[in-house]
Amino acid sequence: MSLLVGPIVRRVSSTQACIWLCSQTDAVAVSATDAKVHLHTLKIGEHCHAHLATLDFANALIPGQRVDYDIVINEQTIAQHSPYLLLHGESTPYFYYRPKLLKVLHGSCRKPHHDSIDGLVQAESLLHEDWPDLLVMTGDQVYIDDVSPDMLHRIHELITHLGIADEHLPSETVPLASKLHDEQHLNKRPDLLPDTHAQAQFFGGKKKPIFTSAYADNHLISFAEVVAMYLLTWSPATWQLVGEPETDVIKRFAEGMPKVARLLAHIPTAMIFDDHDITDDWNLTAGWERAAYNHPLSKRIIGNALLGYFIFQGWGNQPESFDQALLTKCQTGLQQLGEHDSLIDDLLAFDQWHYSLDTQPKLVVLDTRTHRWRSERNENKPSGLMDWESLTNFQQSILGEPAVIVVSPSPIFGVKLIEAIQKLFTLFGQPLMVDAENWMAHPGSANTLMNIFYHPKTPQTFTILSGDVHYSFAYDIELRQREDGPDIWQITSSGIKNEFPAGLLAFFDRANRWLYAPYSPLNLFTKRRHMRVTPRRPVPASKGRRLANQAGIGLVKFNQHGQPTELVDIGEEVIRFELEQHAGRWE
Numbered sequence: 001m002s003l004l005v006g007p008i009v010r011r012v013s014s015t016q017a018c019i020w021l022c023s024q025t026d027a028v029a030v031s032a033t034d035a036k037v038h039l040h041t042l043k044i045g046e047h048c049h050a051h052l053a054t055l056d057f058a059n060a061l062i063p064g065q066r067v068d069y070d071i072v073i074n075e076q077t078i079a080q081h082s083p084y085l086l087l088h089g090e091s092t093p094y095f096y097y098r099p100k101l102l103k104v105l106h107g108s109c110r111k112p113h114h115d116s117i118d119g120l121v122q123a124e125s126l127l128h129e130d131w132p133d134l135l136v137m138t139g140d141q142v143y144i145d146d147v148s149p150d151m152l153h154r155i156h157e158l159i160t161h162l163g164i165a166d167e168h169l170p171s172e173t174v175p176l177a178s179k180l181h182d183e184q185h186l187n188k189r190p191d192l193l194p195d196t197h198a199q200a201q202f203f204g205g206k207k208k209p210i211f212t213s214a215y216a217d218n219h220l221i222s223f224a225e226v227v228a229m230y231l232l233t234w235s236p237a238t239w240q241l242v243g244e245p246e247t248d249v250i251k252r253f254a255e256g257m258p259k260v261a262r263l264l265a266h267i268p269t270a271m272i273f274d275d276h277d278i279t280d281d282w283n284l285t286a287g288w289e290r291a292a293y294n295h296p297l298s299k300r301i302i303g304n305a306l307l308g309y310f311i312f313q314g315w316g317n318q319p320e321s322f323d324q325a326l327l328t329k330c331q332t333g334l335q336q337l338g339e340h341d342s343l344i345d346d347l348l349a350f351d352q353w354h355y356s357l358d359t360q361p362k363l364v365v366l367d368t369r370t371h372r373w374r375s376e377r378n379e380n381k382p383s384g385l386m387d388w389e390s391l392t393n394f395q396q397s398i399l400g401e402p403a404v405i406v407v408s409p410s411p412i413f414g415v416k417l418i419e420a421i422q423k424l425f426t427l428f429g430q431p432l433m434v435d436a437e438n439w440m441a442h443p444g445s446a447n448t449l450m451n452i453f454y455h456p457k458t459p460q461t462f463t464i465l466s467g468d469v470h471y472s473f474a475y476d477i478e479l480r481q482r483e484d485g486p487d488i489w490q491i492t493s494s495g496i497k498n499e500f501p502a503g504l505l506a507f508f509d510r511a512n513r514w515l516y517a518p519y520s521p522l523n524l525f526t527k528r529r530h531m532r533v534t535p536r537r538p539v540p541a542s543k544g545r546r547l548a549n550q551a552g553i554g555l556v557k558f559n560q561h562g563q564p565t566e567l568v569d570i571g572e573e574v575i576r577f578e579l580e581q582h583a584g585r586w587e
Helices: 119-128 149-162 177-181 223-234 248-255 257-264 286-293 296-317 324-335 341-349 388-398 416-427 443-454 502-515 521-525
Strands: 003-012 016-023 028-032 035-045 048-057 066-073 094-096 103-107 134-137 269-271 355-357 362-365 403-407 461-466 473-479 487-492 531-535 553-558 564-570 574-577
Touching: 003 048, 003 066, 003 223, 003 257, 003 269, 003 296, 016 028, 016 066, 016 296, 028 035, 028 048, 035 223, 035 324, 048 296, 103 119, 119 257, 119 553, 119 564, 134 362, 149 177, 149 223, 149 248, 177 223, 223 257, 223 296, 248 257, 269 296, 286 296, 296 324, 296 341, 324 341, 362 388, 388 443, 416 502, 461 553, 487 553, 487 564
Parallel strands: 103 134, 134 269, 362 403, 403 461, 461 487
Antiparallel strands: 003 016, 016 048, 028 066, 035 048, 066 094, 103 553, 355 362, 473 487, 473 531, 553 564, 564 574
């Protein structure tokens, strides 16, 4: 077996397409119909190579055109080395060039050990009946900070097959990454992580780890662990190299991998990070940043996760953003693990993780993690999700567009009761306890964002795709003081393989409807008081519910003008959000 992960179809335009894969060997050739192929390779380990193939088409593709391609490894075609990737009756995988987005899949939060279905497995069925134009992954494609013991065992088994150099860690307890494989460190990663007094707990007042996930017992640390996590999250091939999973949940996760791989081999896919791709509460406050980046081990942990994101996700989003100098430095760092802190510094300073696709409507993907608007009054208050400069650049990128699809990992318009609770905890100095990171948490970013919607040249149709929250909902938003629009949609689908505690979500749903009813004076205290927000009712659902709670994948269908016409969540059941009539206003 030589293919580890992929191929994954990434960015596609009329003149060029990108296909990403990872193999055990560098003896790889990519071919496609009427295309010249440039293959760029990063050697991760002796038996682990990441490749990005750029296909330059001899003639510009026409909308709807099918492109067949093949991956030859050790003189074997996909049909020979990875037949599970092929649709019935086909000899190669293929994708379509569809610049007009009429059907978009989207979702976030895919946690392997969550006991639920896998939305990417569900999505594969659409290849046989309703082919999507694009798949958008809105964050938490992997959980670096929340790993089950079963998954960690498989990660360590896989590492032995990859030939990745042992990493020197800035830690007296575990000076080498290979020491992390010892059983004494299983479920005890917090003991290795640095502590800080920056956030005292309500009860006990004891020190709390910088890495604030409540489930950080097996937080990944080394770069090799991050690599193995990605390989096991996207590929059936790598599961053949490790032992049988010990738990039924992980076993079912692994069994679904052929369908996941088949989906990614056929649908252009856009990705962006959220916190769990790196670590929980990543850059939530200036105080968190100060504590995390001033400690060598915590900085290394963050840097290793970001390096993994670059190779496995960011590279294929917009390859031209990563110049040859950075790629060369990355290759040098991979060969000298433990001495790659300069590379980590470059990645932490990199400011082009955001990107856009030249589709109709234009798709703009926001980086809400590394351009934070830090509080100037209190370093322990939540930072804005984007600073003024980034929001200004975002505004310039959409002015004059008739319609736009914006990917914001966190919903711009969320559940107001939950945001109010987050604000309350922030007032008590505990924003990390409730993940108090929403667009309305920082006055500067919130007000700047609201002004963008009121700009006279803002797009008339504004669709926001989000994830993060582990439940799904759909709002349409009207500006009270503008009769001529724009029409704004907030469409949230989460998680792909995660869910919110059912009883708690039912309480929030019911309480939010009562506290923020149209006549409620509480609406006057929200930053959205000049907007009318209409929640769309999910069907089927119990009476009055506005929030849908099931693992799955979202599907948005658009008309020719870029306006949403159908909103679906595909999970154990198909949930549709009503669009025909208003479901009752919350403010």
